[in-house]
Amino acid sequence: MSRLLRVELRRYRARRVALWVGIGLVGVVVLSTVVAGFDARPPSAAAIRQARVSYQQQAAQWATDGDQIVSDCLASQQADPNPDADHGCDQLAPTLDQFLPAVQHFFPPADPSSVTGASADGGSVDPAIRQVDTSMWRRFGGLAALDDLAPVFLFAVFLVAVSFVTAELASGAIGLWLTFVPGRTRVFWSKAGAAATWAVPLVVVAFALAAAGSYAAYAVVGTVGSAPDGVVGDIAAFTGRLAVAGAAVALAGVALGMLLRHAAAAIGVAAAWLGAETIFRWGMGDLQRWLFSVNLSAWLHGGEVYTTDRCVPSDTGMSCTTVEHLVTPVQGGLFLLGVTAVLSLAAYLVFRRRDVA
């Protein structure tokens, strides 16, 4: 097995697709660094001047209409059937901070008020959900923006893994290969192992380069900011989870490629699945807990929060409140493991029995 794995690793490395995908990832890293360079720049004096002008105009308007707006807000709050409802009527007055362009740093600010998630005000009653909502990856900053690259890296790994097996099936080279190594169990798992093994350095190096590029972009303009406690551990943990996800996605790619035999079919099925999840997610209620994208995010980010609407009849019809639910990283990891295991096992059994042309 180890000899076959070594041979497959060599073949993987020698493949042109792997080279082109590697070049593509370098391009993505360069692009993300350029974008980080734009984000890192502090606001210009002209932008600050314009913000002050806008604030003064809004404050003047508030002086005229503010009392009425607050009064309307309080009336709406009193009419709300939920006795605990808080419509934020005491926070309606404009402040200068709201108008000044935000200064973005590489490291996220320690202040949870800068959180971008659904519970940005930290208002969730569930401490586990609050922890996820206020995690480093939910805040403004160059580092948090890097997690948007994770799906790109994982897609790249998937692409190479799919083509790794479909190229062999399409060219018929698998037939020649099996005349040298007829044991299909060894052949299948060596291919899967090679794809998973290569995925780890691919995503880790790509993420490390992107992080380094982003850091450098912020450092050049002096907006790195101060590193919060435990940030290195958070980054290492994210990178580790990304590496595991990369290996899982590569295994899934090999399995889909083996099952469907054509790269376009395998990529199309995966894209259609994820597209359907995105389109139909909001109508799925509690089934969101079992979506691939939700569980992948839970695994990568140390948890994921999804929301459902809970509606009850009221005097005015139906009254709905939004309820937050937590998907833990443990569930996310087990889900990924389960999907990978089921796909791999199915592909292995099919490959064992399939006639090779």
Next chain:
Amino acid sequence: MPLDDDVPAIETAGLRKVYRTRRGRTVGVENLDLVVPAGGVHGFLGPNGSGKTTTIRMLLGLVRADAGTMRIFGTPVPERLDEVVGRVGAIVESPKFFPAFSGRRNLDLLAQAIDAPSTRVGEVLEHVGLTDRARDRYRTYSLGMKQRLAVAATLLKDPDLLIFDEPTNGLDPAGIREIRETMRSLADQGRTVLVSSHILAEVEQVADTVSIVARGRLLASGRVADIVGAGGASVRVRVGDAEAARKVLDAAGFAVRADHGSLVVDGVADPAVVSRALGVQGLWVSELVQEHQGLEQVFLGLTEGESARATAGAAA
């Protein structure tokens, strides 16, 4: 490993393969009992779609048999194919390598898979005359070069049994001759070569033994000379008075037929008996030629007969 002449290189019994297609079931191989003796070149003949490639694929574990048993050098396959695959080199239909890799890289990967020494790749490339183009991408190779690379791949293992499935398809005459010489030379080294083909002249020149299949069934098998001999010899006779000669030969019990102004006497081992029978009656032979049936006639006779039986069976 030394060859044991008593153990056939290949032996199948009751082999059967049915393909399920959208149109229903198609029998690829039906109750095939094939024996390929160890050593020499064995021609595996049959028209297109007769089950040759399917049989080879089953032997190599690429296709699952629905029934029957197979042995290679006495080892049951595919159950214990792992044990014997190192002694088998095979090209199934057209060569299939990774198009974007060079010939050498393709062979390197195969050599590493079987733990062959890296020097072996250079040797086999040299053997087939591909050293100069070894670093070029496989997709740039001509058909002949692809075929030679495939031969090189089979030699990586230094096999006792080589299986060539339609090895000369698409090759020019020089390429065909080259492959034929390669097969003969491999057999002369004591290896067994199984060559499947529908080009009979090619096989007749090189094969020691043959098996003829049609519609998945074995029609004949044995030494080439025996199979051709079983078809019998004929004597073509030209006589001044053909009508009188025919009556004489008929009366003497020969099977005679007229053919383009000549008489053809079938089933005659010795032409002298025809000459003597006519001479006794004062009919002198102006031309007498002994004609042997070629493999092609035997093959066509067998396969057309099988086809007619199948058609009649279907009609019934």
